[in-house]
Amino acid sequence: MAKTFLSSLSLLLLLSSASAFRGGADWQQQGRRQCDITRINAQDPSSRLESEGGVSEFWDHNSDDFQCAGVSFHRHTIRTRGLLLPVYHNAPMLAYVLQGRGIFGVMVSGCPETFESPQQSPEGLRGAEKFRDRHQKIEQLREGDVVAIRAGDPHWAYNNGDEDLVVVVMQDNSNNANQLDQNPRSFFLAGNPEMGQQQQHQQQRFRGDSRREQHEFGNIFHGLDVETLAEVFDCDQETARKLRSENDERGLIVIAERGLQVIKPPSYREDQYGRRGEREGHNGLEETICSAKMRENVNNPSRADIYNPNAGRLSTVNSFTLPILRFLQLSLAKGVLYKNAMMAPHWFVNAHSIMYITRGESNIQIVNQNGQAVFDGQVREGQVLVVPQNFAVVKEAGEQGCEWVEFQTNANAMFNTLSGRTSALRGLPVDVVANAYQISREEAERVKFSRPETLFFSPSRSSAARRHGGRVASA
Amino acid sequence: MAKTFLSSLSLLLLLSSASAFRGGADWQQQGRRQCDITRINAQDPSSRLESEGGVSEFWDHNSDDFQCAGVSFHRHTIRTRGLLLPVYHNAPMLAYVLQGRGIFGVMVSGCPETFESPQQSPEGLRGAEKFRDRHQKIEQLREGDVVAIRAGDPHWAYNNGDEDLVVVVMQDNSNNANQLDQNPRSFFLAGNPEMGQQQQHQQQRFRGDSRREQHEFGNIFHGLDVETLAEVFDCDQETARKLRSENDERGLIVIAERGLQVIKPPSYREDQYGRRGEREGHNGLEETICSAKMRENVNNPSRADIYNPNAGRLSTVNSFTLPILRFLQLSLAKGVLYKNAMMAPHWFVNAHSIMYITRGESNIQIVNQNGQAVFDGQVREGQVLVVPQNFAVVKEAGEQGCEWVEFQTNANAMFNTLSGRTSALRGLPVDVVANAYQISREEAERVKFSRPETLFFSPSRSSAARRHGGRVASA
């Protein structure tokens, strides 16, 4: 009996602690950010979803670092002729095109359908006789494009190129524009997106409710009954059933077998497009939300905001260059660090920074308020690293150099540096430096004025010597 | 013994789950919204409080849907000569007058007492000899008025009409203006409001602390000692005791036996008042907070913003029509849906919408991000339905038609529709529609261009035929 009792006791304790655990997990799901971070991880996607027309990969937004930043992250690989079904999210998002070409559209209720085919075609436009339509603005996508989309605005994308169109997306669930909780939600207007074949990459952590691992989505037409749909679209019930996509197993990216015929203006040739295609007619003042610019390309090196020919460059997209970001309270920077070059240790004053490596690899250290290195390691292409607000970070490119985009949770993310020409240490009097670090005035002067560069540091002679046994040529 | 033990075990589990439950409840009380909603309910008030001069009914702000929206809701029925005692709340509120007439005042420290009786009365105004007073602005209330009041501003209301004055109030506890937690709090300047006779309508849900069910309120003078009150009002202790209303059992609405004599400008006659009484001298620019317009009537059909003579109309009050809403970050719409008419399926992009049915009934479906119908049923006069941000909703009026007000948690709530002339589907290219729903281009064109109306849809021929066995006459 005693034994029975004891095992029952254990059972009870188990139950009790299990419920306590669930309690904690619930709390996190309920979304208040908590930033008691002692360990940050470079993360790969934790789950993937195969669709007919491509693959979607999701990072674990329940991990501590994503929870602290209040964001979620996913990547779509859209195959040729793949169509990402129309969808809106509960939070504003920034997308970055890693590779490929395509077109996309954002639909805003009340905005006019400004792309239209004429009823008659006096000038004999191609296909105009049999192809009649009118729809809202369509824009082109290509590598290096940043696209900003507001919470609640439905959008779609289509790969009209010859290679995969790959897009990474950050969704800022803790943004003021989201009045729901911090979980990511995607409301599809079609398809059966949750029917895609889903797989967990990693072994799943123990949780009371494994469903929580996933970003939630579905087709909102599913929830409306067939009769109602028939009524609001004034169609027969068979068509209404198709709107609900009941037996659709294509997932969230589908293949347009015969391609997609839409109305769009002729493209510039690549060289023209690259040079002057994007900024015409936009001055940030004359826009309404219907004609607002939602896209900006950051790939062109001549667009750099910070540039050191020996070390690297940074191109930023913020509310000054893309005014819609003032509403989204997000910004983005594209960084390039040359072989063995470093980025000055710095911290973001007013934003979290979510970094995605687009090429190469980088050694990174991140330090918290206790002076602990919460991350010290290598981050490779395709990984995501969260750098929380105020945490200090330093990066050093590997032998192949490193390129990345960083998504920032402020319309004008600002950083302070610890060394270099515009650093905090430069702003200190020499005597403060000397007393703070218990070094002589001369040493303090050397430390303070050592690096003449701003943000990107070329490899120093000593480190270069260490690496290559010789002196680095300077450009 | 074994049996005893097992029952003890059950007891333990009960206790354990009870505490777990309380944990959850605590969390909710602590106010972070959580929106993992799988079921929304059309709600009636959960408790009522009888006062001398009327009845106050409270909706359960601890229910999941109210918690997600971060709001609370109550309704005052003020009898003839009833005075709602002066009170301020911890959050901004919007009130809507369902029925009756009255007056109200909002007191803002530092604003002048601009309503004054002359010391001498050269022109022999009525009662001016014996009635001397000066106080802040008083305004009139009548059916269809929307009143906006900031957090912390004390206000009172009085029924000077012949029938009950009925007012519904939404308090936005998750508004930035509230720096306390998300629980509703009302600070009365008089009376003993908590002494009213309170009853729970519904069977109370099991909770560790039943007090949590209630909106908290009391008279702040209670907490100040008699001597202090005597000092700050320079009065004797007997009067000070009366300020504390110690033995007052009248509740929060009291009867002014001999009516209420106040200084107020003559009213327009009804017809004039309705036509031009309200907007004079207000242009949204020349106001200070002391003269800010706080009231707007939405009942007049000629004021509609969206109108379909065969289906219904919508009148909105937002920061463009009532500038103080820019500070409150709230808005309101009054909707009227005619017999059997429908409202296009839509979702709010930037707000929760809390709907109160003022007349008739409506069949409503609400869909979440998983494509689940979280509500599918009828909502009747006097019920409240929470429609969370981004959740899709479709409404169909019953045989008597339906009228409602919806309170929105944004100064300019915006929605997107799924069908109709300005819908997301209209913005899509026909080929995207065809591929998304696996239908032919012809079907896609029909779906896309089917409904020529914007938001209010008259019953279609087929549905009308279904209902009436005949064709509907169109106006």
Add this chain to the structure above:
Amino acid sequence: MAKTFLSSLSLLLLLSSASAFRGGADWQQQGRRQCDITRINAQDPSSRLESEGGVSEFWDHNSDDFQCAGVSFHRHTIRTRGLLLPVYHNAPMLAYVLQGRGIFGVMVSGCPETFESPQQSPEGLRGAEKFRDRHQKIEQLREGDVVAIRAGDPHWAYNNGDEDLVVVVMQDNSNNANQLDQNPRSFFLAGNPEMGQQQQHQQQRFRGDSRREQHEFGNIFHGLDVETLAEVFDCDQETARKLRSENDERGLIVIAERGLQVIKPPSYREDQYGRRGEREGHNGLEETICSAKMRENVNNPSRADIYNPNAGRLSTVNSFTLPILRFLQLSLAKGVLYKNAMMAPHWFVNAHSIMYITRGESNIQIVNQNGQAVFDGQVREGQVLVVPQNFAVVKEAGEQGCEWVEFQTNANAMFNTLSGRTSALRGLPVDVVANAYQISREEAERVKFSRPETLFFSPSRSSAARRHGGRVASA
């Protein structure tokens, strides 16, 4: 057996409640404010940290009232020649200088080093030959100064006077500028601040994790490895080790043995400085963030915003007087209450108020929404009292009078009063007062018009008579 079982039962319950307790604590650590306050305490610091150059004292930010307000509070006593090491915080802060003189600097990346010594010194400035430096703006500190510093901006302070420099600091962790959780974090750029000798004043409350009691801080250079530091400062590893301050046991305030030589403009003499030294060239419009005014003195009685020669005065610093507060969303008021005078009962409409007594003592009552006195007692010099938003408060100075500063969580904190010339009761019609308190119109008139003063009330005749057995002379 039954007995054993029962005691096991007790054990289980104990475990269960312990875990429930921990649950609660976890929650608090995770930082969502919760304001179900039934008891507020006048608080002394709960821990202190001895450094070489002074003492830092911390209030318990985990206490219910601080958690509700979302702020933390600490006090530095910096000895002569003491240097507070460069540090930035995760939240905006307001500091108030209680005593002494000093200098301080705030470093903002990208702002120019505008304080510079000439390379040649044609006019023979003192020390210019051997002393060459350039650094960012330095400002002076003296008693009565309010200093506003943004989240993430590093700053330092130095006592160049003859007595201790004492500064109290409020850090607004629930401010929008902080995207981390609500725990206070300080990122030092030097030293080994956590190595100071720390002591808990009070008996520690039972908590699962006692570390939580403390404000977290450390030197961010600790987290960077020596090689990286050598690289980014282009220095040898020995110097890099010094930057990490590995063996530094001086704490967070160090002594500059030979004083601190910095570039700064000559001071005004005290009387000039007091009269016109501070506002030159600042009009709130021509500033950039680099030249923004960050300091304002509130000690001069001639600067009062509200003044009663018989009772007291209030001087406010808000976004109109110190424009940077518009970004910080903080303000401050300095109050002086003469012997036995009272402050009208009032509540803050849009802010919490955190009060620090700088001299004397005061009897204070604070009332919550239930009409409960959550505080009723004396607060002495050096104590902190949190007055939550909307809670009513009344103050009466003791025999020595009382001076205080109150830190407010809004750029323009506003209050309403309950009695006096601009009070809510003055705004009410006499008949509303009479009916609300069940008193005659004549009594209502007396109550309403009793106090002709605005905010500061001189002792009334009756109370003075009570105290002194005689009549008070009026000034």
